[in-house]
Amino acid sequence: MKYAFIGAGNMASAIIKGMVKSGINGSNITVFNTSKAKTDVLRAECGVDVAPSQKAVIDKVDVLILSVKPQVLDKIIETVKNDIGNRKPLIISIAVGKTIEYLETGLGADKAIVRVMPNINAKVLMSTSGYCPNSVVTEAQEKIVEGLFETVGTVTKIPEGMFSIFGVIAGSSPAFAYLYIDVLARAAQRAGMPKKQALEIAANTVLGSAKMVLESDEHPWALVDQVCSPGGTTIEGIYTLEENGFESTIVKAFDAVLAKDKAIQAKK
Numbered sequence: 001m002k003y004a005f006i007g008a009g010n011m012a013s014a015i016i017k018g019m020v021k022s023g024i025n026g027s028n029i030t031v032f033n034t035s036k037a038k039t040d041v042l043r044a045e046c047g048v049d050v051a052p053s054q055k056a057v058i059d060k061v062d063v064l065i066l067s068v069k070p071q072v073l074d075k076i077i078e079t080v081k082n083d084i085g086n087r088k089p090l091i092i093s094i095a096v097g098k099t100i101e102y103l104e105t106g107l108g109a110d111k112a113i114v115r116v117m118p119n120i121n122a123k124v125l126m127s128t129s130g131y132c133p134n135s136v137v138t139e140a141q142e143k144i145v146e147g148l149f150e151t152v153g154t155v156t157k158i159p160e161g162m163f164s165i166f167g168v169i170a171g172s173s174p175a176f177a178y179l180y181i182d183v184l185a186r187a188a189q190r191a192g193m194p195k196k197q198a199l200e201i202a203a204n205t206v207l208g209s210a211k212m213v214l215e216s217d218e219h220p221w222a223l224v225d226q227v228c229s230p231g232g233t234t235i236e237g238i239y240t241l242e243e244n245g246f247e248s249t250i251v252k253a254f255d256a257v258l259a260k261d262k263a264i265q266a267k268k
């Protein structure tokens, strides 16, 4: 299977590193990027082939990954269509906000097209990716997409109508989680612990707590109860969080991101 990437920035580099780490030979991956520095690094670290042009990267490819910024995709989509010609590679776009309808209009509705939304944690192989295929994509091609994005984390098929919701809880919420970790560490710093140490402890605790939610079969509220001894210390913290609108603030943040996403979509 031959893979090709148009655009070799942050996200493509993370995915390529994940692919190679999971056993895909770098010689089966070709990349094309406008500036050379990033592809030189990928060639040195992952053994990928570097194509001299967009046309060259598309030639003979089985799976084509469009990993340029959305505004760049607008500029190149027509030439990508021309360079593909009559061939039928599986085309994956990771461009935020670019719908299946947009991709089919630009590339042809006869093409197998999958829209994928990875997140920034792909850099540490822990992306929570969502994907949506068009009607041409076969089950076997869906498996290819799942296999590809499992190399950088977890992957879930979602209806395109849920992409905006997915974008909030998987795309934006890493920023919420980073903020929570930093605030916790800063509070510890204020109380006298070195910030670096506090950050490491807070981040590892969030990591472990997420694992508990995923693996313990217990509802998060049951886990909260397990940490709160009657008349103990933790229940004071939980009560203070609730008194100060912790839950409603998160719901409001969710709603704000979703509303902004809808406003951006409506402008297009």
Ligand SMILES: NC(=O)c1ccc[n+]([C@@H]2O[C@H](COP(=O)([O-])OP(=O)(O)OC[C@H]3O[C@@H](n4cnc5c(N)ncnc54)[C@H](OP(=O)(O)O)[C@@H]3O)[C@@H](O)[C@H]2O)c1
Binding pocket: 006, 007, 008, 009, 010, 011, 012, 032, 033, 034, 035, 036, 038, 054, 067, 068, 069, 070, 072, 076, 094, 095, 096, 117, 118, 119, 120
């Ligand atoms: N970063 C995220 O957290 C995230 C999450 C989900 C989805 N995405 C999506 O992933 C895509 C890539 O994002 P990113 O963060 O990886 O961006 P990025 O780091 O800026 O990477 C984009 C790359 O595309 C290259 N490029 C620009 N024009 C090109 C062209 N005509 N042909 C070939 N390469 C070209 C750029 O090259 P030079 O800069 O070297 O010129 C750059 O290396 C975007 O569509 C974004 O919406 C990103």
